[in-house]
Amino acid sequence: MAGAQAVKPVLELKGRMMTLTVLRLLDPSVEVLARELDRRVQEAPDFFRFLPVILDVEAVADSDLYLDLAGLSGLLQARQFVPVGIRGGGEDWREAAAAAGLAVFPADRDSAGGESRRRQTGDESGPKAVATEAGMIVTQPVRSGQQIYARGGDLVVMSAVSPGAEVLADGHIHIYGSLGGRALAGVRGDTGARIFCRSFRAELVSINGTYSVSEQFEDALRGKAVQIALDGDSLDIRAL
Amino acid sequence: MAKIVVVTSGKGGVGKTTTSAAIGAGLAKAGHRTVLVDFDVGLRNLDLIMGCERRVVYDFINVIHEEASLNQALIRDKRVDNLFILAASQTRDKDALTEEGVERVLTELSKDFDYIICDSPAGIERGALLAMYYADEAIIVTNPEVSSVRDSDRVLGILASKTRRAANGDPPVREQLLLTRYSPQRVQKGEMLSVEDVKEILAIDLLGVIPESQAVLNASNAGVPVILEEDSDAGQAYQDSVARFLGEDRPHRFLQLEKKGLFGRLFGG
Ligand SMILES: Nc1ncnc2c1ncn2[C@@H]1O[C@H](COP(=O)(O)OP(=O)(O)O)[C@@H](O)[C@H]1O
Ligand SMILES: [Mg+2]
Numbered sequence: 001m002a003g004a005q006a007v008k009p010v011l012e013l014k015g016r017m018m019t020l021t022v023l024r025l026l027d028p029s030v031e032v033l034a035r036e037l038d039r040r041v042q043e044a045p046d047f048f049r050f051l052p053v054i055l056d057v058e059a060v061a062d063s064d065l066y067l068d069l070a071g072l073s074g075l076l077q078a079r080q081f082v083p084v085g086i087r088g089g090g091e092d093w094r095e096a097a098a099a100a101g102l103a104v105f106p107a108d109r110d111s112a113g114g115e116s117r118r119r120q121t122g123d124e125s126g127p128k129a130v131a132t133e134a135g136m137i138v139t140q141p142v143r144s145g146q147q148i149y150a151r152g153g154d155l156v157v158m159s160a161v162s163p164g165a166e167v168l169a170d171g172h173i174h175i176y177g178s179l180g181g182r183a184l185a186g187v188r189g190d191t192g193a194r195i196f197c198r199s200f201r202a203e204l205v206s207i208n209g210t211y212s213v214s215e216q217f218e219d220a221l222r223g224k225a226v227q228i229a230l231d232g233d234s235l236d237i238r239a240l
Numbered sequence: 241m242a243k244i245v246v247v248t249s250g251k252g253g254v255g256k257t258t259t260s261a262a263i264g265a266g267l268a269k270a271g272h273r274t275v276l277v278d279f280d281v282g283l284r285n286l287d288l289i290m291g292c293e294r295r296v297v298y299d300f301i302n303v304i305h306e307e308a309s310l311n312q313a314l315i316r317d318k319r320v321d322n323l324f325i326l327a328a329s330q331t332r333d334k335d336a337l338t339e340e341g342v343e344r345v346l347t348e349l350s351k352d353f354d355y356i357i358c359d360s361p362a363g364i365e366r367g368a369l370l371a372m373y374y375a376d377e378a379i380i381v382t383n384p385e386v387s388s389v390r391d392s393d394r395v396l397g398i399l400a401s402k403t404r405r406a407a408n409g410d411p412p413v414r415e416q417l418l419l420t421r422y423s424p425q426r427v428q429k430g431e432m433l434s435v436e437d438v439k440e441i442l443a444i445d446l447l448g449v450i451p452e453s454q455a456v457l458n459a460s461n462a463g464v465p466v467i468l469e470e471d472s473d474a475g476q477a478y479q480d481s482v483a484r485f486l487g488e489d490r491p492h493r494f495l496q497l498e499k500k501g502l503f504g505r506l507f508g509g
Contacts, residue, residue, distance in 0.1 A: 141443055143397030144390055145364075160443065162393045180441075 020084065024056040028063030034075055041079050049080050054105055058088035066093045070100040135171060142167055142181070149187075163203060172196070178223075184211075186230070195228040196240070210235060242350040245357050246375040248399075250391025252362030254383045255420035258456055259478075260359035261289045261465040263379065266482030268323035269467075272354040275314065275324040277345075279371040280361040281337055284328035290317065291463020292325055301329040304341030310348055319468065324353075334367040342370050364398060374404050377414045379447060379485075383421045384433040389441050392417075396442065416447035418481060423452040424497045435495060448481030450474050451494040 027033060041048050053076065057065070065072070066089065076083045085103030086093060097104050130137045135154030142148055142157060144164030149155075155169035160177030167173055168184045171193055175183065178199035186193025186208040193207055200221055204213045207230040217237065225240040247260045260276055268274040277300060278286035287293040292315050298308035303326070310326075317323035326345075329336065349356050360371035372378070378399050382392040399413045400406065406413075419438055426432040435449055455472030459465065467482070469475040473494055480490045 140400060141396075143400070144394040146397045146401075160441075162390075162441070164390055164394065165397075 021051055021053050022056050022087065023053045023081075024058070025060050025065070028060045028065045030065070030068050030072060030075070033072065037075070037079055050082055051080075052082045052084050054084060055086045055102075056088055057086050057093055058107060061089045061093065066096040069093070069096040069102070073100050073102060135169070138167075141177070144181070155185075163201075169193070179205075182206075183228075185228075191230050193230075196226075198225050199223050200226040200237075205235065205237070207235060212237070242353040242356045243376045244346060244350070244374050245355060245377045245379060246360055246372050247357060247379045247381060248360040248368065248372055248395055249362065249381040249388070250364060250368075250395040251383070251388045254381050254388055255418075255450070255456075256362075256381045257286050257289055257359050258460065258466065259379065259381050259418060259420065259450075260286060260357050262467040262475075262478040263482055263485065264355070264357045265317070265320050265323060265465040266467045266478060267355050267357075267485070268317070268320045270482065270486060271322065273322045273352065274355045274357065275326060275349055275353045276357045276359060277326045277349075278328035278359050279337070279367050280359060281328045281332060281334045281367055282330065283361065284330050286359050287315070287325060287327040288463065289460045290325050290465060292317070292327075293463075296327045299327045299329040300345070301332045301336045303345050304336065304338060310345065319464075334361070334365070337367055337370050339370065339373075343374065346374050364394065368395075369398070369402065372399060372403055372413075375399070375413050376405070377416070379416055379418050380442070380444065381418050381420055382438060382442070384419060384423075384427065384435075384438055386433065389433065389438055392442060396444065415444045416485070417442055417444050418447045418450065420450040421452045422449050422494070424495060428497060435492075446492070447484055448477055449492055449495055450477045450481070 025033060069086070073083045083102060085105050086097045087105040088107045094104050135156065136150035137156045137158065138148055139158045141159040142161045142165040144162045147166045148168070150169040150171070152170050154171040155167055155173045157167060157175045157177065161167050161175055161179050161181045161183065163180040165181035166184070167181070168187050170186065170188045170190060173183050173185045173195045175197040178201055179197040180201045180203070182204040183195050183202060184206040185195045189208060191208045195205055195207065201223060202214065204211055205228050207228065210230055210233065212235045221237060221239060226237055227240050228235055228237045230236070247256050247263070249256050264274050264276040276286060276290070278284050280286070281301060287296055295315050298313035300313070302308040303310055303313045313326055315325045315327065317325065346356060358371045358375065361367040380392050380395060382388050396415060399415060403413055405411065417439070419435060422435070423432060427434045435446070439446055451473050453472060453474035455469055455474045456466050459469050466472065466474050467478040477494055480493065483490050
């Protein structure tokens with residue numbers, strides 16, 4: 001009875017946008033890093049549990065920490081992080097990453113400029129944000145090059161998100177100014193997350209990894225108040 | 241204690257140095273002791289625009305590396321009382337600017353001056369970040385075009401988060417927009433963004449609008465800050481901006497296409 005049956009696909013490759021936390025290693029000593037990790041984990045154990053991370057090794061690229069990369073990866077796993085890859089570093093680092101079963105990501109385009117990007121609550125590099133139980137409220141404009149991530153909740157931006165800026169939330173995103181940059185809601189799997197904005201001029205919007213870029217938006221929606229929800233495999237963008 | 245003012249933009253060639261020279265000269269003329277500091281190491285040209293390039297003996301980098309004292313390096317302007325220039329080095333690279341060195345020099349200048357004007361290099365690298373770091377006020381020089389506005393927006397983000405004031409939790413750097421090389425003709429033809437467009441995107445106070453003007457080129461070739469060309473359109477626009485900077489309320493000029501008569505066409509700026 002074999003042969004004629006249509007083959008049901010068992011694998012599908014999909015290009016998806018995912019957000020990952022970047023852990024910048026700023027000290028070449030495994031002991032120092034381990035101590036600091038323990039301190040951070042103790043402060044906010046739930047925050048880090050099963051958190052996929054990329055290790056940014058740019059700052060320690062010249063050290064021989066790469067020799068301990070496998071050990072460092074194990075150390076992170078023991079603390080319930082999920083290390084997925086490294087970013088930066090030379091040939092030595094790439095070989096060490098391959099040996100440790102880690103992916104190699106391209107270096108951050110911003111790190112050369114000396115301006116690190118905001119990755120999560122508490123980083124001082126972005127506009128002031130107030131985190132509440134329900135989420136995060138940002139009152140200042142989110143400017144080009146800045147990134148705000150409301151982890152574990154909604155994000156409310158009281159002013160504009162400029163072109164070149166990026167806002168992310170595990171929950172919904174509300175923008176009371178114009179959305180000129182990128183907005184990614186439901187970044188850790190919430191398919192019910194939505195994006196709302198007063199004036200829609202986005203470069204990219206995404207819900208749970210399903211994204212759509214400016215070129216694909218209907219002209220009629222440009223500058224309008226819209227809401228964006230996930231509808232099966234695509235985004236439903238409609239005027240409010 | 242001096243007010244430290246950074247003149248910055250992100251993008252190059254938009255008029256930062258022209259503006260630093262004009263605003264500095266304007267503040268000094270208004271009676272405030274003012275020093276212009278050129279942070280554009282390697283590409284110094286503030287001294288050219290100020291017409292003092294042949295009097296540079298020691299520069300900012302020499303002072304940072306304690307190879308000269310501030311008194312030796314400060315160049316007194318010959319036209320305007322109260323105005324001094326600290327030139328950048330042409331021979332050193334931007335790594336010669338150290339954080340501690342810059343802080344020490346600015347602290348020392350703060351004792352003697354009312355205003356320290358920091359002419360920032362383009363970009364958002366070391367020199368530009370250092371020029372911004374200690375600022376109390378920022379003049380964001382922007383041309384009415386999309387890429388310049390985008391860069392200014394980015395710089396505003398840095399000013400809000402990566403300055404001494406942000407680090408200390410002090411009140412934020414006061415940010416004001418100076419729109420330069422503005423051409424009402426080109427705005428009307430849709431080739432340039434309007435004042436309103438730029439204000440809407442950047443959402444900060446407008447210090448002034450400087451028209452695109454031949455007077456700027458003439459003045460800089462002559463080594464004269466354009467604000468001293470009192471009859472020129474750009475000179476007057478800078479005068480208005482200085483007055484606003486000092487708290488005066490003045491209407492914005494040179495925003496509309498002026499209908500000129502024959503006399504105006506022959507002699508206008
Ligand atoms: N308002 C203006 N009208 C015409 N040309 C201008 C004006 N402002 C600046 N320029 C010219 O633009 C060029 C760049 O100016 P500059 O002040 O050196 O810019 P930056 O310091 O930002 O690189 C110079 O040639 C200058 O003369
Ligand atoms: Mg310049």
